[in-house]
Amino acid sequence: MGWTALLRADLLVLSRSWVLKGWIIVLILTGLVSVGGPLAAARSIPVPASGILATQLDAFLMIWSTVIIVLAAGSVSMETEIIADSILSRSCTRTQYIGAKLLSRMMVIEAVYLIYAATVAYVAWRYAANDMTLATITLGVGIVGLAVLLLSALGVAMSTLVNSTIFAVIGLLLLWYVASPIFTFAGADYLSPASLVRNLPRILKDANAPQIVEAAAEPTSIRVTFSKDVDAATAEQIANYTIEGSTDHRYTPQTAVYDKAKTAVVLGGLNLPPGERVTVTVRGVTDRAGNEISPAADMARTTVRADGNAPPTQAAGAPSPLGRRTTATAPRITQCTAVGGSLRVTFSAAMNRKDVEDPTHYIVECPPGTVRAAKFATWNADSHSVLLSGLDLPSGEQVKVTVRDVRDAAGTPVPKSGSWAVYSEVTPWKYLLGFGIPTLGACALAVLWFSRRDL
Amino acid sequence: MVLESAPPMPADSVLPPVVINTTNLTKIFGNRLIAVNGVNLQVRKGWSFGLLGPNGAGKTTLLKLLLGLQLPTAGRAELFGKPVGPNSADLRRRVGYLPTNPKLPPMMTPITYLDLIGQLHGMTAEERKPRLAALIRAVDLLPAAARPIKGFSTGMTTRLGIAASLMNDPDLLLWDEPTAGLDPAGRKYTLDLIRELARTKTVVVSSHILSDIDRVCDYLGILHEGKLIYCGSVRHLKQTIGRNVVEFELDGSERALDALSRKLQEMPEVAGFRREGGLLELRFVPTERIAAPLARILMAAADLDIDVTSISSTRGQTEDAFIRILEMDEADGFNRAYNTSPTMGNGMDSPTPS
Numbered sequence: 001m002g003w004t005a006l007l008r009a010d011l012l013v014l015s016r017s018w019v020l021k022g023w024i025i026v027l028i029l030t031g032l033v034s035v036g037g038p039l040a041a042a043r044s045i046p047v048p049a050s051g052i053l054a055t056q057l058d059a060f061l062m063i064w065s066t067v068i069i070v071l072a073a074g075s076v077s078m079e080t081e082i083i084a085d086s087i088l089s090r091s092c093t094r095t096q097y098i099g100a101k102l103l104s105r106m107m108v109i110e111a112v113y114l115i116y117a118a119t120v121a122y123v124a125w126r127y128a129a130n131d132m133t134l135a136t137i138t139l140g141v142g143i144v145g146l147a148v149l150l151l152s153a154l155g156v157a158m159s160t161l162v163n164s165t166i167f168a169v170i171g172l173l174l175l176w177y178v179a180s181p182i183f184t185f186a187g188a189d190y191l192s193p194a195s196l197v198r199n200l201p202r203i204l205k206d207a208n209a210p211q212i213v214e215a216a217a218e219p220t221s222i223r224v225t226f227s228k229d230v231d232a233a234t235a236e237q238i239a240n241y242t243i244e245g246s247t248d249h250r251y252t253p254q255t256a257v258y259d260k261a262k263t264a265v266v267l268g269g270l271n272l273p274p275g276e277r278v279t280v281t282v283r284g285v286t287d288r289a290g291n292e293i294s295p296a297a298d299m300a301r302t303t304v305r306a307d308g309n310a311p312p313t314q315a316a317g318a319p320s321p322l323g324r325r326t327t328a329t330a331p332r333i334t335q336c337t338a339v340g341g342s343l344r345v346t347f348s349a350a351m352n353r354k355d356v357e358d359p360t361h362y363i364v365e366c367p368p369g370t371v372r373a374a375k376f377a378t379w380n381a382d383s384h385s386v387l388l389s390g391l392d393l394p395s396g397e398q399v400k401v402t403v404r405d406v407r408d409a410a411g412t413p414v415p416k417s418g419s420w421a422v423y424s425e426v427t428p429w430k431y432l433l434g435f436g437i438p439t440l441g442a443c444a445l446a447v448l449w450f451s452r453r454d455l
Numbered sequence: 456m457v458l459e460s461a462p463p464m465p466a467d468s469v470l471p472p473v474v475i476n477t478t479n480l481t482k483i484f485g486n487r488l489i490a491v492n493g494v495n496l497q498v499r500k501g502w503s504f505g506l507l508g509p510n511g512a513g514k515t516t517l518l519k520l521l522l523g524l525q526l527p528t529a530g531r532a533e534l535f536g537k538p539v540g541p542n543s544a545d546l547r548r549r550v551g552y553l554p555t556n557p558k559l560p561p562m563m564t565p566i567t568y569l570d571l572i573g574q575l576h577g578m579t580a581e582e583r584k585p586r587l588a589a590l591i592r593a594v595d596l597l598p599a600a601a602r603p604i605k606g607f608s609t610g611m612t613t614r615l616g617i618a619a620s621l622m623n624d625p626d627l628l629l630w631d632e633p634t635a636g637l638d639p640a641g642r643k644y645t646l647d648l649i650r651e652l653a654r655t656k657t658v659v660v661s662s663h664i665l666s667d668i669d670r671v672c673d674y675l676g677i678l679h680e681g682k683l684i685y686c687g688s689v690r691h692l693k694q695t696i697g698r699n700v701v702e703f704e705l706d707g708s709e710r711a712l713d714a715l716s717r718k719l720q721e722m723p724e725v726a727g728f729r730r731e732g733g734l735l736e737l738r739f740v741p742t743e744r745i746a747a748p749l750a751r752i753l754m755a756a757a758d759l760d761i762d763v764t765s766i767s768s769t770r771g772q773t774e775d776a777f778i779r780i781l782e783m784d785e786a787d788g789f790n791r792a793y794n795t796s797p798t799m800g801n802g803m804d805s806p807t808p809s
Binding site: 006016079082085086089452455 | 526545561568571576623
């Protein structure tokens with residue numbers, strides 16, 4: 001009962017705080033300008049939604065963090081005498097008091113952030129060129145929300161450590177803004193707000209490449225269903241589709257019409273003999289975020305049905321509607337991981353050792369567009385992987401590796417266009433831990449320190 | 456420092472229970488300031504106890520140590536037989552604390568503040584609403600009951616602090632300089648209230664104003680530079696530790712006054728005297744009974760045809776005793792290092808207060 005009374009009392013104090021009221025007003029006004037401007041421009045030039053949202057979330061980490069620090073760092077130090085005289089001399093424990101203080105500050109600051117972030121995310125999703133998914137929005141907003149929580153908890157902890165509010169604010173500002181390069185230097189980039197700002201666009205942007213999940217052929221058309229919504233402009237490009245019959249005969253569609261609701265494209269104007277087994281290969285189709293169709297699942301085979309009801313298809317390497325994956329005929333890269341200055345490339349099958357140990361068969365781009373040559377390639381038969389070493393990979397950059405002209409142990413080559421994979425150091429769960437664990441630590445520090453200090 | 460041996464103490468079984476007990480309680484701030492120095496103090500149930508000392512003597516620190524607001528550097532403090540710490544919420548439920556010039560939440564009103572205090576003490580709405588209404592009326596804050604505290608005068612804030620300290624109907628009151636900053640009317644009101652509350656509760660009042668302690672307390676502890684240098688009843692302090700000085704204004708011839716001076720030199724009860732014209736300051740040897748020697752002096756004056764224009768005595772004045780205690784403590788010099796307990800001032804010579 002005492003704990004909730006303290007919580008309510010601090011919420012009442014916050015509700016009357018001019019710092020909080022002023023912040024909300026300024027936040028709304030700047031939000032209208034900084035979100036409205038790009039949206040107005042988006043009528044003529046497509047503006048990615050992830051960019052708009054990332055900019056607004058960055059502001060919480062780099063600009064509004066000052067207000068958050070003031071709100072949190074003044075929580076105890078501003079009223080040390082008051083809490084001794086009027087609260088803690090009564091029937092109330094230190095833990096109850098600081099627990100209520102932590103919760104109220106974190107709740108209010110987080111509520112302001114979440115309401116603002118959710119509003120911006122909806123507006124960007126609705127009116128800008130959407131390149132995000134609900135999952136990426138949740139992840140991005142969640143990680144920044146965790147950073148905001150960390151800042152709030154650090155603020156309260158700092159205000160228990162330092163009697164002067166000014167020193168508490170200055171100390172935390174230094175910690176927040178100056179620590180980033182130190183964390184980066186120490187290899188703990190996931191504790192750094194600046195690193196989060198740098199990587200936020202990539203976290204928000206949908207990085208999953210679309211895949212073919214189904215193809216169904218009739219004598220005059222083929223319906224190709226994608227795993228997700230794709231860009232209609234690329235999906236309706238006839239040149240992006242290759243249809244081959246069983247005798248290597250090529251069929252050319254006359255039309256390509258994309259159905260957004262079914263995430264499927266219907267290739268029309270065909271003349272396919274019933275019973276013919278055809279292979280549809282898709283190239284150049286991208287999703288809204290610009291991810292090109294995955295080479296691992298850009299091909300599907302199906303048989304032309306005479307009655308118009310196409311039989312189930314096999315999408316090479318793609319998940320079937322029942323969640324099973326069919327075996328890809330061509331080997332491909334399944335994973336790519338940077339290990340120090342080296343790159344580990346994992347294949348879907350046992351490979352021909354001579355082929356894969358030739359470093360010239362690999363194109364390593366870091367960042368994408370800048371080619372770096374590997375000096376050595378070492379095959380590991382147990383893990384079906386090759387370690388590319390002798391690379392000079394800059395830290396924090398995205399790495400793309402493409403392999404060509406290699407065969408698996410059975411002699412099946414990778415697709416002519418090659419097989420590629422991307423490794424990005426942006427691993428959101430590291431940020432979740434990087435900001436989550438220190439938040440718990442800051443709360444524990446506030447409770448422990450406050451329980452042992454004189455008032 | 457022991458001025459005189461303490462009388463035998465009654466057996467513990469007949470004494471009221473100990474409410475406050477400190478053992479070697481010491482507080483040193485950051486290796487810079489010794490605020491409380493090895494204080495051993497016992498306050499029993501029903502006492503009205505004054506904590507007296509000059510500014511900076513450590514009174515407030517001692518009270519904060521008793522509340523668990525500050526942590527002792529050494530020693531321990533107990534309330535109601537249990538050790539006190541920062542999380543001793545249950546013990547503080549039985550205590551009403553009034554700080555010096557209390558700092559209260561400026562944005563709250565008396566109603567919301569007292570309601571919060573009631574909730575912290577675990578009172579239900581049914582209990583705390585009538586209680587806070589009665590207290591606000593009792594401290595004469597009804598017209599300001601819904602106004603933010605930030606606009607209150609010192610007197611109003613102190614009265615609200617008094618109401619807050621009584622919200623939980625505590626067994627023990629710890630009031631720190633309750634009359635500080637109050638006008639004469641407010642001071643009288645507060646002292647009368649303490650006397651009234653002392654009938655049913657154990658009251659500890661700290662002050663540097665001797666007359667306040669004199670008016671409301673039966674027992675007294677004197678703190679000097681963090682050390683408890685006296686602890687006992689107020690009556691004992693007045694009677695035995697004062698200077699026993701009596702001042703006379705005499706009207707007589709110079710020859711008669713000289714004759715009286717010679718007689719005084721012969722009296723064993725007179726420790727010393729000083730005369731300037733008709734003004735005579737007479738110091739008796741420490742004793743509790745001066746009526747007989749005083750009568751003989753007056754008889755001698757009458758025989759010498761000397762009239763007494765006025766007579767006044769500082770004997771029995773707390774102020775005089777207090778100053779003497781401080782002087783004696785300082786005169787003790789290095790011996791103070793070996794004095795681990797305060798002067799025992801016949802602590803049990805008064806009947807237990809009702």
